[in-house]
Amino acid sequence: MGSDVNETADVVYAPSEDTFLLIDAIENSNIMGCCRALDVGCGSGAVTETLLKVSDEVVAVDLQVSALKATRGRVRTELHRVHLIASDRVAFLRTQARIELIACNPPYLPIEPDERFDPNIHAGLRGTEFSEELMKSLVEILGGRRWVLLLVTSSLADYESLFRLSEDLGFFIEVAGKQKLFFEEIFCLRLRPLTRRSTHERPANVFYPLRHRLLNTNGIGRTEVNKKGPTDGVP
Numbered sequence: 001m002g003s004d005v006n007e008t009a010d011v012v013y014a015p016s017e018d019t020f021l022l023i024d025a026i027e028n029s030n031i032m033g034c035c036r037a038l039d040v041g042c043g044s045g046a047v048t049e050t051l052l053k054v055s056d057e058v059v060a061v062d063l064q065v066s067a068l069k070a071t072r073g074r075v076r077t078e079l080h081r082v083h084l085i086a087s088d089r090v091a092f093l094r095t096q097a098r099i100e101l102i103a104c105n106p107p108y109l110p111i112e113p114d115e116r117f118d119p120n121i122h123a124g125l126r127g128t129e130f131s132e133e134l135m136k137s138l139v140e141i142l143g144g145r146r147w148v149l150l151l152v153t154s155s156l157a158d159y160e161s162l163f164r165l166s167e168d169l170g171f172f173i174e175v176a177g178k179q180k181l182f183f184e185e186i187f188c189l190r191l192r193p194l195t196r197r198s199t200h201e202r203p204a205n206v207f208y209p210l211r212h213r214l215l216n217t218n219g220i221g222r223t224e225v226n227k228k229g230p231t232d233g234v235p
Helices: 017-027 046-051 065-074 076-081 129-142 159-169 196-201 207-215
Strands: 034-040 055-062 082-086 101-104 122-124 148-154 171-180 185-193
Touching: 017 046, 017 101, 017 148, 017 171, 017 185, 034 046, 046 055, 046 065, 046 101, 055 065, 055 076, 065 076, 065 082, 076 082, 101 129, 129 148, 129 159, 129 185, 148 159, 159 171, 159 185
Parallel strands: 034 055, 034 101, 055 082, 101 148
Antiparallel strands: 148 185, 171 185
């Protein structure tokens, strides 16, 4: 999961069930030969490592320098193909940047009134705030070019708002994978912007079967730091 800076900022999110769900979605996505992929909230580097199997280059992004160091150590033999960037989501990207695949295991849990905010797992009151801001930024920066977003979410989050935003932004959305845990069900969503050529691929009720499946779950309730030096954006 990605994170913001606070007292737990040096704690790198270790690979967990949601990480492996995202990795499986990447490996089963039939996406091969990408020129450039993006790992938003790279954490330990496990997802970056997987993206290197399907992409010529990978841009690994995280606010935590400790996470970037962990990722660099994990992919040290492939650093010539990896860009490590300290940034808030995709703020560093240039307009119309060439990115074909984006993978993100974001903070997706809603925070309860009696909980202490942990940026590695909490996104806000609804649990979708990080994901929604990422989706809006990607549409604004990348536009309608052909790209795919793989995004993890939870049955505990306000996924209805996530689907409404997806529809408003013009995404085709489907479930790339799911896993039922003890207290929740986690999902990896595959989203891609609809181009004029692909508008016919979006049936009127494309969101409702997915929404129905989720509702029936039984779950409760800065600076680039790699060898290339500073950068002012990825072209």
